[in-house]
Amino acid sequence: MNSDFTLAVHSLTYLALQPDRMSTSDCISESAGVHPVRIRKVLSLLKKHGFIKSKEGTGGGFIFTLELSEVNLWDIYMLTSEGALQPRCPDSNEQCIVGANMKRVLFTIFLGAEEHLGEYLKNYTIKEVVDLVNQEQNSGCD
Amino acid sequence: MNSDFTLAVHSLTYLALQPDRMSTSDCISESAGVHPVRIRKVLSLLKKHGFIKSKEGTGGGFIFTLELSEVNLWDIYMLTSEGALQPRCPDSNEQCIVGANMKRVLFTIFLGAEEHLGEYLKNYTIKEVVDLVNQEQNSGCD
DNA sequence: AAAAACTGTAATGTTTATTATTACACTATG
DNA sequence: CATAGTGTAATAATAAACATTACAGTTTTT
Numbered sequence: 001m002n003s004d005f006t007l008a009v010h011s012l013t014y015l016a017l018q019p020d021r022m023s024t025s026d027c028i029s030e031s032a033g034v035h036p037v038r039i040r041k042v043l044s045l046l047k048k049h050g051f052i053k054s055k056e057g058t059g060g061g062f063i064f065t066l067e068l069s070e071v072n073l074w075d076i077y078m079l080t081s082e083g084a085l086q087p088r089c090p091d092s093n094e095q096c097i098v099g100a101n102m103k104r105v106l107f108t109i110f111l112g113a114e115e116h117l118g119e120y121l122k123n124y125t126i127k128e129v130v131d132l133v134n135q136e137q138n139s140g141c142d
Numbered sequence: 143m144n145s146d147f148t149l150a151v152h153s154l155t156y157l158a159l160q161p162d163r164m165s166t167s168d169c170i171s172e173s174a175g176v177h178p179v180r181i182r183k184v185l186s187l188l189k190k191h192g193f194i195k196s197k198e199g200t201g202g203g204f205i206f207t208l209e210l211s212e213v214n215l216w217d218i219y220m221l222t223s224e225g226a227l228q229p230r231c232p233d234s235n236e237q238c239i240v241g242a243n244m245k246r247v248l249f250t251i252f253l254g255a256e257e258h259l260g261e262y263l264k265n266y267t268i269k270e271v272v273d274l275v276n277q278e279q280n281s282g283c284d
Numbered sequence: 285a286a287a288a289a290c291t292g293t294a295a296t297g298t299t300t301a302t303t304a305t306t307a308c309a310c311t312a313t314g
Numbered sequence: 315c316a317t318a319g320t321g322t323a324a325t326a327a328t329a330a331a332c333a334t335t336a337c338a339g340t341t342t343t344t
Contacts, residue, residue, distance in 0.1 A: 002302080003230035006248060014240045024319070031241045033234040035304050040320065056320040057312025073251070085227070085259075088145035088331090092175040098156045099173045101278035106148060108274075109215070109266055116262045117227075120255050129247060136243035144331075166290070177333050182291065199341025200289040232303090 004080040007032055007042045009129060012071060015052060015064045016130050022061030045079055068130060074121035085117060086110045146222040149174055149184045151271060154213060157194060157206045158272050164203030187221055210272060216263035227259060228252045 010032045015023055025043065029036040043062050046052050051071050054062045077084075087106060092099035152174045157165055167185065171178040185204050188194050193213050196204045219226075229248060234241030 001227060001229040003232055005229045006231050006244070009248065010234065010240060010244050013244065014238075017240065022319095026319090031235050031238040033232045033241065037305075037322085038303070041322080044321065054320065055312075056310075056318090058318045059313065060311080060319045062320090081229075085143065087143040087147045087223070089148050090145055090175045090332095092152070093173050096156075096173040097279050098152060098159065098275060099175065101275045102148070102152050102155065104278055105271060105274040106151065109263075113259055113262050116258055117255055120258045121251075124251055132247040132250075133240060133243045136246055137239050164290095168290090179293085179334075180332070183293080186292065196291065197341080198289090198291040198339075201342065202290045202340080204291090230302090 001081050001084045003034075004042055005077060005084075007034060007039065008046060008076045008080050009073065009126075011039060011043055011062070012046070012051065012064070012076070012126050013129050013133060015062060016068050016126055019064060022055060022059065022063050024061040028062070042080070046076075049075075049079060051075075068127035069125045071126045072122050073124045073129070074118045077117070077121055083114075085114045143223050143226045145176075146184055147219060147226075149176065149181065150188060150218045150222050151215065151268075153181060153185055153204070154188070154193065154206070154218070154268050155271050155275060157204060158210050158268055161206060164197060164201065164205050166203040170204070184222070188218075191217075191221060193217075210269035211267045213268045214264050215266045215271075216260045219259070219263055225256075227256045 011028050014028050014031055025036040025039040028043075029039045032039065043052060043054065047054050047062075051064070051066055052062050053065050054060070087110065089103040089106060092102060094100045153170050156170050156173055167178040167181040170185075171181045174181065185194060185196065189196050189204075193206070193208055194204050195207050196202070229252065231245040231248060234244060236242045
């Protein structure tokens with residue numbers, strides 16, 4: 001799966017830990033290890049769907065607008081990666097019964113697979129992700 | 143997901159419909175719409191795991207060795223695409239609590255997701271795929 | 285025994301997708 | 315009005331997927 005998903009989760013988790021002030025795309029991009037423009041692109045999508053708000057100008061940035069438990073990984077998957085599970089199907093030979101129908105058969109099967117994935121991912125909200133990040137941090141060897 | 147999965151399923155379905163004679167990589171590649179070398183590469187993997195056998199030389203090719211219901215889509219996913227569900231994680235900043243732990247947290251979550259996908263994909267054997275292909279063919283408008 | 289029809293696989297080239305970078309318009313703050 | 319931000323389009327660079335070429339090895343046919 002494409003890394004927009006990871007960047008969205010990463011950004012939201014970052015914002016979750018800064019609930020009282022705005023975070024800039026520069027800060028987030030430094031944490032995520034990618035270019036600030038990509039962060040702004042991903043966050044612009046999250047903003048459009050009401051998960052966060054942004055403010056331009058000095059002192060501006062991004063901040064969470066919802067409760068952490070109101071956003072789950074399925075929401076984010078749908079925004080950033082819907083259809084990513086579908087295997088690629090080269091254009092095949094329509095004269096052959098297999099070639100003519102395989103694409104649709106696999107499409108249908110993986111539509112079901114994506115629904116199942118949804119049920120699983122709905123169990124993880126940003127709150128859970130924050131908790132898991134903290135757990136990892138504490139269990140880390142040093 | 144990468145198209146090796148599709149090509150493997152496509153090839154096996156093709157072989158399922160030719161149970162009595164060997165099929166060449168040329169025939170299969172024409173049905174699947176890709177280069178014969180790719181088919182041979184994918185089939186070489188399926189052979190290594192005992193799903194099919196091959197024979198070189200004139201009159202050679204590939205043929206199923208198992209019952210159609212003994213091979214399911216999870217088997218094929220594992221061979222061709224294990225880990226494909228994992229979202230890409232750019233190397234992030236280890237100094238930041240989010241950057242330092244996000245990768246592992248997501249990895250763990252998607253390991254679980256892949257297990258769930260497995261339970262779903264095990265429900266589809268090549269036999270079911272053949273049936274679905276036939277259904278599609280018959281329900282086609284013309 | 286030589287030609288023809290195959291598989292097996294490595295090496296290389298091409299195309300496509302992903303990601304980074306640049307550029308700049310726009311907005312808010314001090 | 316300078317500074318620090320977002321928003322977004324256009325372009326460049328990199329990486330992944332895929333096609334192609336090349337050729338060694340194996341059977342069958344003649």
